[in-house]
Amino acid sequence: MTQNTHSDESIKSLVTKTLKECPYVDAVDVEVSVESGFVNLNGTVRDEQQQQTAEEVVKAIPEVKDVFNYITIDKKNGLIGNANRELNMM
Numbered sequence: 001m002t003q004n005t006h007s008d009e010s011i012k013s014l015v016t017k018t019l020k021e022c023p024y025v026d027a028v029d030v031e032v033s034v035e036s037g038f039v040n041l042n043g044t045v046r047d048e049q050q051q052q053t054a055e056e057v058v059k060a061i062p063e064v065k066d067v068f069n070y071i072t073i074d075k076k077n078g079l080i081g082n083a084n085r086e087l088n089m090m
Contacts, residue, residue, distance in 0.1 A: 006063040008034040015039055015058050024053045030071060037065035044074040 012034045019027035030043040039058055045051050055069040 006037070008036065011037060011039070011061075011063050014061060014063065018057055018061060019054060022053065022057050025050045025057070027054065029074070030054060037063065039064050039067045040070060041067060042070045044072050046074055048073060 012032050015032045015034070019025055019030060019032070026046060027043075030041055030045065033040045033042070041054060041058065045054065051069065051071045051073060054071060055067050058064055058067045
């Protein structure tokens, strides 16, 4: 019988740290849970790009078996963010 050397709690800590340090994801409102190496992401981010990036950076962690991304887009903040980006492009 093989022993899993990475506990769910250590994976959760690693995932949380990775998301917090990622400059492309504002993960303040993202909650992480782990069961048998499978990661659930819940909460909200500003836009679809952050939602996808969160999933990608977590999937890149070798200890993670798979990611279930239940993150939703915060429509209010997303619209403000899009308006700011458009203004900056002018």
